[in-house]
Amino acid sequence: MSQPRHCLVTGANRGLGLEFVRQLLAAGDHVIATCRHPGRATALNTLTGEHPGRLHVLPLDLAEPRTHAELARELPLVLGADGRLGLLVNNGGVLHSGERFGHVEPAQLQDSLRVNAAGPFLLTQALAPVLADGAVVVNMSSRLGSIASVEGFNTPTYAISKAALNMATVLLARALAERGITVIAVSPGWVRTDMGGKDAPVEPVDSVTGLLAQVERATLADSxxxxxxxxxxxxW
Incomplete structure (x- = not known):
């Protein structure tokens, strides 16, 4: 990288989001980390002390569009008058476990769609004015959102929401193409996090290292x- 970027990561208080923050800071970038309860984000607040002036922790609830608008209003104060986001990582998400056919709760499906699909789409729309021309938007999808790869009735509300996020990715790619903004959907693999579980084979550091490598080589042709x-x- 020729110069530090301003990056924003959602769901940054744990798991892959926290690892994104760590690696972006290590690369010299300026990071805005968002989560629902910044006061409880112990690891993030520790990193803030270790990287003074380069990490800001702000509140955001992906399921609540009003918080998207509040974040959009606050960002210029953090970025400065001429500051723009060079990277937006839509990482925050939810997985409802234990679902089985005949007993899928409407509230869980609605929650999955609000957080995993509508949230990233509406947040990207809200933050579009502060995205730099030529920026990269990363939507954290999953192989479980691939319709072609379905092998059984597994994590249905999660899978449905990630398939919807994939469509949102393509639509955002078309909407932002004239500004040279690249929008990609990525699968991090089965990662050993609170969501992925202790039996997952991929370490968070390896997943994020690989994902950031894809970000660095991404061009508008990849959008x-x-x-x-x-x-x-x-x-798909």
Whole structure:
């Protein structure tokens, strides 16, 4: 990178989001980390002390569009008059476990769609004015959102919401193309986090290292693609 970027990461208080923050800070970037309860984000607040002036922790609830608007109003104060986001990582998400056919709760489906699909779409729309021309938007999808890869009735509300996020990615890619903004959907792999579980084979540091490598090599020709953390295409 020729100069530090301003980056924003959602769901940054744990798991992959926290690892994104760590690696972006290590690369010299300026990071805005968002989560629902900044006061409880112990790891983020520790990092703030270790990187004075380069990490800001702000509140955001992906399921509540009013908080998107509040974040959009506050960002110019953090970025400065001429500051723009060079990277937006829509990482925040929710997974409802234990679902089985015949017993899928409407509230869980609605929550999954609000957080995993509508949230990233509406947030990107709200933050578009502060995205730099040529910026990159990363939507954290999942191979479980690939319709072509479905093998059973597994995590239905999560899978449905991630498939919807993939469509949102393509639509955002078309909407932002004239500004040279690249929008990609990525699968981080099965990662050993609170969401992925202790049996997952991929370490967070390896997943995020791979994902950031894809960000660095992404061009406008990649906008609207669905890839994994190794850069391999995933069927829709």
């Amino acid at each position: 609207g693609r669905f890839i994994d953390y190794r850069g391999e295409a995933i069927d």
